[in-house]
Amino acid sequence: MKQAIASASSPDTAMSLANALGLRPLDRVQVANAREIAEMRTCQRMYGHGELPFFYFQRVIDGERFELRNPGGQDVVVGPLDICDIRHGTPLIVKAMPQPVFVERLKHPPAARWPITPEAYADAYVLFAAKGTGGSLQAHVWFVDPALNVTGRPWAAPLSDADRRVFESSARRSVMPVVESRRSGPYSADCGCAQEEKRNLLTVEAFFASALAGDSAGVAKASSCGLKPPRKTRSAQRALSTTY
Known part of the structure; x- marks a missing residue:
């Protein structure tokens, strides 16, 4: 698959790949780019946060590269194979x-x-927020209709009154990049990732433990697990303790 992507020469390769991956603005992507990882390692030692760099997806530029921003608003440009x-x-x-x-x-x-x-007004994706010294917030957007992106760059657009209230209530770094001159540290957009991984681990453990204990109801529950992780039953706990 990587060879097919790398050998593609069409200018729409990145856009097609973004569509195939279902990437939309504010999706979080983890970057396997050596330069960005090296910078994140340095930031870990200096600031103590971030593992591997997670960024917010912004848009496709030049027809072949992805523009990303970290929660502090710093932008990077990477290729499809760096995701x-x-x-x-x-x-x-x-x-x-x-x-x-x-x-x-x-x-x-x-x-x-x-x-x-x-x-x-027209429909637009919010890419990031810019916070002024007085606390005012400005939305930078990318229009759904490509013909409206006449500047070729994110546009600091006026919003309708109702959508401005929604934007201002959502403008935090766990949701979108927020550019602020006084606080532009090298954050990683990994908010909630650890909890999600723990939840997935508990679900997998519960599935195998229930299967080993012959608990068909537990297997069915773990197989259809939704937002909340299943609690470990006593039979599942006994199965785990005797198996591992």
Whole structure:
């Protein structure tokens, strides 16, 4: 598979791969890039956080590379083969004002710019938040319609009133990159990963322990485990203690 990806010459390779992987803005990806790992190791010694670098996926650029940001807002660009793990999240889609609409409104007197009609906004993905010195938050977005991304860069767009409230309540580093001049440390977007791995481990342990104990109900429960890890039954605990 890697050879097929590496040998692909189409400019849409990265975009096609992003689609195949189901990557959307604010999905978390783990990077196996030697340079980024070396930087993260250095940051571990200096700051004490992060294992391997997790970043928030932002967008495909140049038709062949992925733009990522860590929770502190630092951006990196990597190739498709540098991605080794994906943690899918929920994209934040808002109603944002495209740059041409914003510029056109500036041509009119202030009194003529209001009210703003719903047609002035379009669906856009929030890529990251920028936090000002006074605590104000600005959303940087990438429009769902590619034709609206006229600057070729994330746009600091005005949002509708309702979506601005949603954005401001979500603008934290466990959800999206937040750029702040006073706090731009080399964080890793691994919030919740340890809990998820522990939950998966408990589920696997419960499955095998129940199977060894002949507990069909426990096997069925572990096989269909959802958000909460199953509790270890006494029979499962005995099976684990006698097996390992």
